[in-house]
Amino acid sequence: MIFHVRMDVDLPTDLDPQQRDEMVAREKRYSQELQRAGKWPHIWRIVGEYANYSIFDVESNDELHQILSGLPLFPYMVIEVTPLAKHPSDIRD
Amino acid sequence: MIFHVRMDVDLPTDLDPQQRDEMVAREKRYSQELQRAGKWPHIWRIVGEYANYSIFDVESNDELHQILSGLPLFPYMVIEVTPLAKHPSDIRD
Amino acid sequence: MIFHVRMDVDLPTDLDPQQRDEMVAREKRYSQELQRAGKWPHIWRIVGEYANYSIFDVESNDELHQILSGLPLFPYMVIEVTPLAKHPSDIRD
Amino acid sequence: MIFHVRMDVDLPTDLDPQQRDEMVAREKRYSQELQRAGKWPHIWRIVGEYANYSIFDVESNDELHQILSGLPLFPYMVIEVTPLAKHPSDIRD
Amino acid sequence: MIFHVRMDVDLPTDLDPQQRDEMVAREKRYSQELQRAGKWPHIWRIVGEYANYSIFDVESNDELHQILSGLPLFPYMVIEVTPLAKHPSDIRD
Amino acid sequence: MIFHVRMDVDLPTDLDPQQRDEMVAREKRYSQELQRAGKWPHIWRIVGEYANYSIFDVESNDELHQILSGLPLFPYMVIEVTPLAKHPSDIRD
Amino acid sequence: MIFHVRMDVDLPTDLDPQQRDEMVAREKRYSQELQRAGKWPHIWRIVGEYANYSIFDVESNDELHQILSGLPLFPYMVIEVTPLAKHPSDIRD
Amino acid sequence: MIFHVRMDVDLPTDLDPQQRDEMVAREKRYSQELQRAGKWPHIWRIVGEYANYSIFDVESNDELHQILSGLPLFPYMVIEVTPLAKHPSDIRD
Amino acid sequence: MIFHVRMDVDLPTDLDPQQRDEMVAREKRYSQELQRAGKWPHIWRIVGEYANYSIFDVESNDELHQILSGLPLFPYMVIEVTPLAKHPSDIRD
Amino acid sequence: MIFHVRMDVDLPTDLDPQQRDEMVAREKRYSQELQRAGKWPHIWRIVGEYANYSIFDVESNDELHQILSGLPLFPYMVIEVTPLAKHPSDIRD
Numbered sequence: 005m006i007f008h009v010r011m012d013v014d015l016p017t018d019l020d021p022q023q024r025d026e027m028v029a030r031e032k033r034y035s036q037e038l039q040r041a042g043k044w045p046h047i048w049r050i051v052g053e054y055a056n057y058s059i060f061d062v063e064s065n066d067e068l069h070q071i072l073s074g075l076p077l078f079p080y081m082v083i084e085v086t087p088l089a090k091h092p093s094d095i096r097d
Numbered sequence: 098m099i100f101h102v103r104m105d106v107d108l109p110t111d112l113d114p115q116q117r118d119e120m121v122a123r124e125k126r127y128s129q130e131l132q133r134a135g136k137w138p139h140i141w142r143i144v145g146e147y148a149n150y151s152i153f154d155v156e157s158n159d160e161l162h163q164i165l166s167g168l169p170l171f172p173y174m175v176i177e178v179t180p181l182a183k184h185p186s187d188i189r190d
Numbered sequence: 191m192i193f194h195v196r197m198d199v200d201l202p203t204d205l206d207p208q209q210r211d212e213m214v215a216r217e218k219r220y221s222q223e224l225q226r227a228g229k230w231p232h233i234w235r236i237v238g239e240y241a242n243y244s245i246f247d248v249e250s251n252d253e254l255h256q257i258l259s260g261l262p263l264f265p266y267m268v269i270e271v272t273p274l275a276k277h278p279s280d281i282r283d
Numbered sequence: 284m285i286f287h288v289r290m291d292v293d294l295p296t297d298l299d300p301q302q303r304d305e306m307v308a309r310e311k312r313y314s315q316e317l318q319r320a321g322k323w324p325h326i327w328r329i330v331g332e333y334a335n336y337s338i339f340d341v342e343s344n345d346e347l348h349q350i351l352s353g354l355p356l357f358p359y360m361v362i363e364v365t366p367l368a369k370h371p372s373d374i375r376d
Numbered sequence: 377m378i379f380h381v382r383m384d385v386d387l388p389t390d391l392d393p394q395q396r397d398e399m400v401a402r403e404k405r406y407s408q409e410l411q412r413a414g415k416w417p418h419i420w421r422i423v424g425e426y427a428n429y430s431i432f433d434v435e436s437n438d439e440l441h442q443i444l445s446g447l448p449l450f451p452y453m454v455i456e457v458t459p460l461a462k463h464p465s466d467i468r469d
Numbered sequence: 470m471i472f473h474v475r476m477d478v479d480l481p482t483d484l485d486p487q488q489r490d491e492m493v494a495r496e497k498r499y500s501q502e503l504q505r506a507g508k509w510p511h512i513w514r515i516v517g518e519y520a521n522y523s524i525f526d527v528e529s530n531d532e533l534h535q536i537l538s539g540l541p542l543f544p545y546m547v548i549e550v551t552p553l554a555k556h557p558s559d560i561r562d
Numbered sequence: 563m564i565f566h567v568r569m570d571v572d573l574p575t576d577l578d579p580q581q582r583d584e585m586v587a588r589e590k591r592y593s594q595e596l597q598r599a600g601k602w603p604h605i606w607r608i609v610g611e612y613a614n615y616s617i618f619d620v621e622s623n624d625e626l627h628q629i630l631s632g633l634p635l636f637p638y639m640v641i642e643v644t645p646l647a648k649h650p651s652d653i654r655d
Numbered sequence: 656m657i658f659h660v661r662m663d664v665d666l667p668t669d670l671d672p673q674q675r676d677e678m679v680a681r682e683k684r685y686s687q688e689l690q691r692a693g694k695w696p697h698i699w700r701i702v703g704e705y706a707n708y709s710i711f712d713v714e715s716n717d718e719l720h721q722i723l724s725g726l727p728l729f730p731y732m733v734i735e736v737t738p739l740a741k742h743p744s745d746i747r748d
Numbered sequence: 749m750i751f752h753v754r755m756d757v758d759l760p761t762d763l764d765p766q767q768r769d770e771m772v773a774r775e776k777r778y779s780q781e782l783q784r785a786g787k788w789p790h791i792w793r794i795v796g797e798y799a800n801y802s803i804f805d806v807e808s809n810d811e812l813h814q815i816l817s818g819l820p821l822f823p824y825m826v827i828e829v830t831p832l833a834k835h836p837s838d839i840r841d
Numbered sequence: 842m843i844f845h846v847r848m849d850v851d852l853p854t855d856l857d858p859q860q861r862d863e864m865v866a867r868e869k870r871y872s873q874e875l876q877r878a879g880k881w882p883h884i885w886r887i888v889g890e891y892a893n894y895s896i897f898d899v900e901s902n903d904e905l906h907q908i909l910s911g912l913p914l915f916p917y918m919v920i921e922v923t924p925l926a927k928h929p930s931d932i933r934d
Contacts, residue, residue, distance in 0.1 A: 005251050005252075006141060006251065007251075007273070007330075008141065008143075008150050009331065015916075016296070017853070017916050017917065031186070032185070032186045035186040036186060036188050039186075039187070039188045040188060046152075047184045047186060047187050048101065048181035048182070048183075048184055048187075049181065049182040049183065049184040049185070049906055050101075050179055050180075050181065050182075051179075051180040051181065051182050051844075051902050051905050051906045051909070051922045052846065052905070052906060052909040052910075052920035052921070053920060053922075054910075056184055057101050057179070057181065059139075064191055065191050065192065065193075065273040065274060065275045065330050066191075066275045066276055068273070068275070068330050068331070069275035069328055069330045069331060070275075072330070072331040073331075073333075079294075079296050080296065083331035083332060084331070085272075085273055085330045085331040086143055086144075086271075087143075087144040087193070087251040087254070087271055087273050088141035088142065088144065088150065088251060089141070089142040089143075089144050089251045089252045089254070089255035089256075090141075090142065090252055091140045091141055091142040091149055092125070092142070093124070093125045093128040093129060093132075093140060094132075094140050094141075095129050095132045095133060098901055098902050098903075099902065100702075100902075100924070102703065108265075109668070110202070110265050110266065142255060144193075144251050144255045144258070144271045145195065145254070145255060145258040145259075145269035145270070145271040146269060146271075147259075157842055158842050158844075158924040158925060158926045159842075159926045159927055161702050161703070161924070161926070162700055162702045162703060162926035163926075165702070165703040166703075166705075172666075173668065176703035176704060177703070178702045178703040178704075178923075178924055179922075180844070180902040180905070180922055180924050181902060182902045182903045182905070182906035182907075183903055192327060194327065194329075194336050201451075203388070203451050203452065217372070218371070218372045221372040222372060222374050225372075225373070225374045226374060232338075233370045233372060233373050234285060234287065234367035234368070234369075234370055234373075235367065235368040235369065235370040235371070235441055236287075236365055236366075236367065236368075237365075237366040237367065237368050237379075237437050237440050237441045237444070237457045238381065238440070238441060238444040238445075238455035238456070238457040239455060239457075240445075242370055243287050243365070243367065245325075272329055272330075272336070273329075273330040274327035274328065274329065274330065274336065275327070275328040275329075275330050276327075276328065277326045277327055277328040277335055278311070278328070279310070279311045279314040279315060279318075279326060280318070280326050280327075281315050281318045281319060284436055284437050284438075285437065286437075286459070286516075288517065295482070343377055344377050344378065344379075344459040344460060344461045344516050345377075345461045345462055347459070347461070347516050347517070348461035348514060348516045348517060349461075351516070351517040352517075352519075358480075358482050359482065362517035362518060363517070364458075364459055364516045364517040364518075365457075366379070366437040366440070366457055366459050367437060368437045368438045368440070368441035369438055378513060380513065380515075380522050387637075389574070389637050389638065403558070404557070404558045407558040408558060408560050411558075411559070411560045412560060418511075418524075419556045419558060419559050420471060420473065420553035420554070420555075420556055420559075421553065421554040421555065421556040421557070421627055422473075422551055422552075422553065422554075423551075423552040423553065423554050423565075423623050423626050423627045423630070423643045424567065424627060424630040424631075424641035424642070424643040425641060425643075426631075428556055429473050429551070429553065431511075458515055458516075458522070459515075459516040460513035460514065460515065460516065460522065461513070461514040461515075461516050462513075462514065463512045463513055463514040463521055465496070465497045465500040465501060465504075465512060466504075466512050466513075467501050467504045467505060470622055470623050470624075471623065472623075472645070472795075474796065481761070529563055530563050530564065530565075530645040530646060530647045530795050531563075531647045531648055533645070533647070533795050533796070534647035534795045534796060535647075537795070537796040538796075538798075544759075544761050545761065548796035548797060549796070550644075550645055550795045550796040550797075551643075552565070552623040552626070552643055552645050553623060554623045554624045554626070554627035554628075555624055564792060566792065566794075566801050573730075575667070575730050575731065589837070590836070590837045593837040594837060594839050597837075597839045598839060604790075604803075605835045605837060605838050606750060606752065606832035606833070606834075606835055606838075607720055607832065607833040607834065607835040607836070608752075608830055608831075608832065608833075609658075609716050609719050609720045609723070609736045609830075609831040609832065609833050610660065610719070610720060610723040610724075610734035610735070610736040611734060611736075612724075614835055615752050615830070615832065617790075644794055644795075644801070645794075645795040646792035646793065646794065646795065646801065647792070647793040647794075647795050648792075648793065649791045649792055649793040649800055650776070650793070651775070651776045651779040651780060651783075651791060652783070652791050652792075653780050653783045653784060656808055656809050656810075657809065657885060658809075658831070659885065659887075659894050682930070683929070683930045686930040687930060687932050690930075690931070690932045691932060697896075698928045698930060698931050699843060699845065699925035699926070699927075699928055699931075700925065700926040700927060700928040700929070701845075701923055701924075701925065701926075702923075702924040702925065702926050707928055708845050708923070708925065710883075715749055716749050716750065716751075716831040716832060716833045717749075717833045717834055719831070719833070720833035721833075736830075736831055737829075737887055737888075737894070738751070738809040738812070738829055738831050738887075738888040739809060739885035739886065739888065739894065740809045740810045740812075740813035740814075740885070740886040740887075740888050741810055741885075741886065742884045742885055742886040742893055743869070743886070744868070744869045744872040744873060744876075744884060745876070745884050745885075746873050746876045746877060751888075753889065760854070809888050812888050812889070813886060813888045813889060816888070816889040817889075817891075823852075823854050824854065827889035827890060828889070829888045829889040829890075
């Protein structure tokens with residue numbers, strides 16, 4: 005099942021730089037494992053913002069919440085999830 | 098270049114049914130030609146709404162506006178465009 | 191899978207009363223069939239508004255969109271869907 | 284009487300982890316006692332958010348406020364209450 | 377139980393004047409009967425707007441919805457209901 | 470003259486508990502004196518929120534501002550004032 | 563007593579031009595009588611909009627509502643009223 | 656003096672096509688005369704919308720309002736004006 | 749040229765009281781000098797809020813920005829500027 | 842390709858003044874280099890706000906994001922990007 009997700013990150017500007025770098029690195033590894041597993045097929049940066057639009061392909065709402073709430077940056081994010089369905093004009097089966 | 102587009106359609110409820118069907122059929126053909134040409138790689142229905150999230154891959158802002166303003170349903174749509182960039186966590190080249 | 195849905199109905203005040211009654215009656219039958227099938231386990235009226243909060247239990251996003259877009263009052267509704275997951279404090283298995 | 288409640292939790296990211304765990308554990312016990320007493324028949328996690336939609340079944344507005352303002356996480360929550368009525372399409376008596 | 381209600385009226389400007397006067401007169405009688413019955417203890421005009429703030433004192437959410445949805449101007453109104461509880465600083469018993 | 474006032478209180482969660490209790494106690498005395506003087510005829514708690522709807526009966530805008538800006542919790546409040554007029558359906562003289 | 567008022571006018575584009583001119587002319591006379599009487603000391607056009615910011619100086623909320631609801635264009639307006647008090651930095655007595 | 660202006664056009668979908676074309680053509684001539692006169696130095700289409708961002712260079716607020724309210728499409732537009740000042744980082748004198 | 753300005757002040761509640769008093773006193777002197785110079789002809793307190801509506805009469809957008817950004821409380825303010833024009837119903841020349 | 846960008850800056854009021862001055866100076870140099878390179882053809886101050894409207898002329902969305910995320914004040918900014926196209930009324934080729 006396909007979901008559209010917008011994530012906005014708001015890291016405190018006085019965060020310890022090393023702690024910040026480690027969190028961002030962990031976030032990257034976490035995301036890339038899910039991309040390789042086919043669960044997170046798309047991630048795009050929104051131009052000019054510390055934010056992304058992503059597409060997730062998961063078995064259930066519960067799996068999606070488990071993935072999102074496990075993001076290393078989850079406590080610093082605002083996340084908005086929109087369920088998607090097949091569009092009647094979509095040329096793919 | 099990649100753009101994220103949300104389209105909300107609001108057809109008048111008293112529209113002539115035949116006119117409506119013809120417009121929607123033209124919209125579908127228009128969309129599918131652009132999908133086949135690689136300009137409109139993704140279109141998803143937003144669950145419960147007469148709306149879609151789409152991804153466009155075009156040469157320029159002008160080309161994108163030409164495509165969107167040429168949509169048969171354009172006079173009945175609210176469209177919101179967001180430019181996208183490559184995300185540093187994206188595993189694709 | 192569980193979804194939270196808010197539906198706001200806006201019928202034109204100059205709608206033919208008989209047409210209105212027939213549509214509302216069809217909406218009621220449609221809803222009750224889905225309630226009996228277990229797909230629409232809860233529907234509550236929002237006090238003071240021509241609107242409801244509902245809970246749907248469906249197999250997929252696509253099934254939910256098929257149900258919602260088939261509502262007889264769909265052209266007169268604004269619908270907002272929120273995917274739900276099991277809450278860690280929920281006492282039910 | 285039935286009420287729809289949305290709760291959004293915003294815990295400071297620099298909260299002492301032990302204090303945080305204790306508060307969340309107290310919140311869970313508090314919620315589960317009310318669930319067992321039939322006052323809080325439904326609680327669902329909103330996917331991707333530290334938030335829930337809940338249904339309360341109480342005797343009065345005053346009882347509901349007493350319950351909500353007694354939540355251990357109340358000082359960190361934004362809560363929105365909507366009174367519900369029986370829907371004319373509801374198949375239950 | 378006490379509820380705070382805001383009602384915004386939006387009558388079409390091309391409504392037949394006689395029909396409008398009759399509806400407004402029926403609305404007034406309906407409101408005054410409920411005021412005399414103690415169900416609608418306060419109604420105030422919001423300065424500069426075709427709107428009011430009202431206080432209702434009813435037995436249940438269902439009774440309130442029955443009252444509000446029976447307003448002769450209900451199809452032309454936007455209504456927002458907020459449940460109220462006793463304030464700890466209130467000097468009345 | 471009658472005014473509708475909404476007050477939302479937002480006390481910092483790390484406020485010294487004794488300071489907090491003293492401020493809240495002063496707020497209560499301040500409110501009750503004005504209630505007894507007939508200046509603040511109604512105060513209701515909004516269910517689920519640290520907020521109230523109040524009705525003030527004062528001689529002038531200036532008097533109302535003097536009262537509101539003198540609230541012990543004023544620096545922690547968001548206040549919204551709406552002037553009210555007699556409603557043509559009001560049964561009281 | 564001083565009030566700040568914003569008025570937004572939305573005349574239907576298919577209004578009969580003569581009817582429109584007469585209404586606008588009546589609005590102008592109505593406004594100018596109140597300006598001469600000192601009740602409406604300021605009126606400014608908001609640049610680029612069919613809207614104004616105005617200052618009213620009246621005896622009471624009821625008088626203000628009577629004035630505003632009597633505007634010939636009232637049925638086509640959205641009006642927002644804000645009560646004003648003397649500012650402590652104001653150099654006028 | 657420099658002003659930033661956003662114009663959103665909303666033409667009724669049932670407008671007579673010839674009337675529409677004539678209005679749009681008049682709008683274009685009106686805009687181009689002002690561009691040539693240096694009053695309207697920039698106009699850009701917002702991608703995907705029947706809207707533009709424009710920059711005006713005028714003598715006064717009154718002149719700007721005269722220009723904007725004289726637009727042939729003015730009755731069908733929502734216009735928002737923002738006054739601009741020289742930015743301290745601007746490299747132009 | 750006339751401008752409408754709304755200023756909302758948000759001073760941190762933990763600001764040193766002496767520093768606060770000095771800033772507010774400087775703000776007052778700054779405002780009163782501009783009032784005496786005719787640049788700031790009106791300032792009104794918004795009832796119940798730490799905010800004001802003001803009218804400025806300046807030579808240019810640049811002069812207005814210089815005045816506003818020089819306010820001693822500028823770093824603690826949200827300011828919104830609206831350009832005004834002469835209203836056709838205004839009785840003053 | 843042309844983009845419209847709004848930047849709102851929110852520097853903490855307790856920032857070390859020297860650190861603040863250095864950051865603002867670096868921001869200025871960064872902006873002026875891009876202006877001289879033709880990438881940032883316009884920057885205007887929004888009157889009364891610590892904000893600007895800017896026009897960028899870049900090769901791609903990716904280049905724009907690289908420029909914006911490299912701004913020395915980026916961690917303290919809210920940025921909103923709107924893609925622009927040639928307007929049919931624009932007199933320039």
